[in-house]
Amino acid sequence: xxxxxxxxxxxLEENDGNLVFAFSDDECGAGKYVMxxxxxxxxxxxxxxxxxxxxxxCDDQSTACYRGVASIRRVGERMEIDLTEQGRQHLGVEQILxxxxxxxxxxxxxxxxxxxxxRGDYTVDR
Numbered sequence: 561x562x563x564x565x566x567x568x569x570x571x572l573e574e575n576d577g578n579l580v581f582a583f584s585d586d587e588c589g590a591g592k593y594v595m596x597x598x599x600x601x602x603x604x605x606x607x608x609x610x611x612x613x614x615x616x617x618c619d620d621q622s623t624a625c626y627r628g629v630a631s632i633r634r635v636g637e638r639m640e641i642d643l644t645e646q647g648r649q650h651l652g653v654e655q656i657l658x659x660x661x662x663x664x665x666x667x668x669x670x671x672x673x674x675x676x677x678x679r680g681d682y683t684v685d686r
Contacts, residue, residue, distance in 0.1 A: 563618055563653040565592050567660045572670045577601045579677060581670040583658050594618050594641075594658055596629075596670075598677050613681050614674070616641075618651055625650035632674065633685035637663045639671075 567583035574580075579600050584593040597615040617624035628647025633640050641656040648654060660667055668686065675684035 561653055563594075563651070563656045565594055565656070565658045567594075567658055570660055570664060570666050570670070572666050572673070574600060574673070579673055581674060583660060592619055594656060596674060598674070600677060614678075616643075616647065616651070616656075618653075618656065623651050627681060629682045631683040631685070632671065633683075634671065639667075 565583060566585060569584045569587045571580070571582045571584075577600055578597060580595065580597050582593060582595040585591040595615075595617045597617075598613065613627040614629050615624065615626050616628050625647055628643055628650055630642045630644045630647070632642075637659070639656075639658040639660070641658070643651060643653070643655065671684055671686045675686065678684060
């Protein structure tokens with residue numbers, strides 16, 4: 561089963577050593593959403609208990625994990641996110657599909673920034 565999100569709101573924020581790239585079906589974030597978060601600072605030992613790498617969350621913190629993303633790719637006007645085995649277990653889906661309405665420069669910028677920060681943990685095809 562896939563998770564599908566028709567996103568009408570996109571957010572890209574970078575501060576305090578973190579990047580947050582989020583998609584939501586409403587501006588308040590009270591509905592369906594997908595959020596990516598990762599550190600913009602490199603360094604060993606910054607995070608306890610394997611809480612490092614790309615973090616992904618769908619709808620609430622109970623469906624979230626670190627190192628759950630295998631790849632992110634743009635296919636036409638949508639994003640396809642393939643998950644690792646750990647990601648599939650924690651999020652309870654096989655793949656995530658995000659259809660942003662419309663595709664914006666913020667999305668392209670967010671994908672470029674995720675690619676820059678990947679550290680080889682996942683791939684981003686823009």
